[in-house]
Amino acid sequence: MFSKRFHWDFRTNSLSELLARKRSEGAHVLDLTESNPTQATLEYPLDVIGAFQDSRMLAYEPSPKGLLSAREAVAQYYLTRGHDISPERILLTASTSEAYSYLFKLLTDPGGRVLVPRPSYPLFEYLATMDSVCVEQYPLRYHAGWSIDVDAMPAAARAIVLVNPNNPTGSFVKRGELDRLVKLGAPLISDEVFSDYAFAPDADRVTTLVDVEGCLAFSMSGLSKVAGLPQMKLGWIVVSGPEPERREALEKLEWIADTYLSVSTPVQCAAESLLHAGDEVQRQIRERTSRNLQFAREFVAGSAANILEVEGGWYATVQMPRIRSEEEWTLELLEREEVLVQPGFFYDFESEAFLVLSLLTETGPFREGLARLKRLLES
Numbered sequence: 001m002f003s004k005r006f007h008w009d010f011r012t013n014s015l016s017e018l019l020a021r022k023r024s025e026g027a028h029v030l031d032l033t034e035s036n037p038t039q040a041t042l043e044y045p046l047d048v049i050g051a052f053q054d055s056r057m058l059a060y061e062p063s064p065k066g067l068l069s070a071r072e073a074v075a076q077y078y079l080t081r082g083h084d085i086s087p088e089r090i091l092l093t094a095s096t097s098e099a100y101s102y103l104f105k106l107l108t109d110p111g112g113r114v115l116v117p118r119p120s121y122p123l124f125e126y127l128a129t130m131d132s133v134c135v136e137q138y139p140l141r142y143h144a145g146w147s148i149d150v151d152a153m154p155a156a157a158r159a160i161v162l163v164n165p166n167n168p169t170g171s172f173v174k175r176g177e178l179d180r181l182v183k184l185g186a187p188l189i190s191d192e193v194f195s196d197y198a199f200a201p202d203a204d205r206v207t208t209l210v211d212v213e214g215c216l217a218f219s220m221s222g223l224s225k226v227a228g229l230p231q232m233k234l235g236w237i238v239v240s241g242p243e244p245e246r247r248e249a250l251e252k253l254e255w256i257a258d259t260y261l262s263v264s265t266p267v268q269c270a271a272e273s274l275l276h277a278g279d280e281v282q283r284q285i286r287e288r289t290s291r292n293l294q295f296a297r298e299f300v301a302g303s304a305a306n307i308l309e310v311e312g313g314w315y316a317t318v319q320m321p322r323i324r325s326e327e328e329w330t331l332e333l334l335e336r337e338e339v340l341v342q343p344g345f346f347y348d349f350e351s352e353a354f355l356v357l358s359l360l361t362e363t364g365p366f367r368e369g370l371a372r373l374k375r376l377l378e379s
Contacts, residue, residue, distance in 0.1 A: 033341060095234075146308075196282055213241065
């Protein structure tokens with residue numbers, strides 16, 4: 001009766017079952033997985049509400065690329081970061097997930113292959129399967145820092161996905177890596193939602209692909225992370241590369257977008273104000289994630305655990321002793337200490353044993369959660 005796309009095992013995993021039981025028993029679980037900025041006790045400027053008091057929202061003027069005023073606001077966002085791009089190179093979407101779907105439709109035929117990083121968040125397989133596309137992983141290697149193993153990339157893929165910085169490793173693409181990737185010739189899809197959240201400057205780092213000229217490239221981001229407003233449902237694609245290919249890609253993307261017209265008028269009218277208000281939210285997020293990361297590094301120093309090098313984003317990876325599996329560590333931490341973290345296999349880490357923590361977590365619960373983790377380590 002139903003599509004073969006739905007081939008996944010929808011049964012609840014052991015961690016979710018234990019969490020549900022704990023909460024049903026009234027346990028106060030310290031959640032170190034928080035990824036929703038609107039639930040992270042941040043202070044949002046009132047400009048966010050006032051942004052929707054605009055009479056233009058009462059008129060419907062469908063535009064496949066998105067309203068020019070909203071695309072100009074996105075172009076201004078890049079200009080303040082040193083990248084001068086035309087609004088004509090920007091296409092709006094309802095989310096980054098939808099942007100992936102548009103790009104898979106643009107670049108692949110049913111059964112085609114796209115390359116995705118490992119480790120990274122597990123959304124790719126779901127998104128690709130929904131568009132009848134196959135994913136093949138390429139590895140990120142860790143040697144005192146993360147790097148892309150370009151030599152291990154399979155050949156003949158229709159596109160290469162970069163998450164920049166990666167989630168959860170927090171690693172940025174480096175200039176030498178980008179040069180090699182461009183020479184491969186495949187279109188590059190760059191997910192840059194966390195690019196504003198670097199922990200320290202690095203001249204060798206590539207924060208965005210909007211200036212790439214040597215191959216077709218697509219840079220994606222949106223209000224979810226840029227302004228800490230996932231509920232506003234506005235993302236975008238910036239198309240870069242040689243002019244003929246770029247023009248044709250934009251034309252085809254416009255056709256795809258015209259089929260759905262999914263971006264709401266109110267959020268487009270409010271885009272400029274929301275991006276401006278997001279500056280204050282970003283400041284709070286950067287301060288908290290930096291503070292939590294510094295504390296985590298200092299707190300576990302000298303213990304049996306280790307915080308892997310992280311350059312940006314909202315997550316930290318803790319390398320645990322291999323006396324237990326990741327599943328055993330997460331289940332025991334939740335059962336005995338009432339602390340919720342994510343195991344590395346949620347993100348396809350190739351080896352054991354890694355735990356992933358959200359640096360977005362409020363400072364007090366984050367520190368208490370780490371104290372309990374350390375107590376479990378020492379028991």
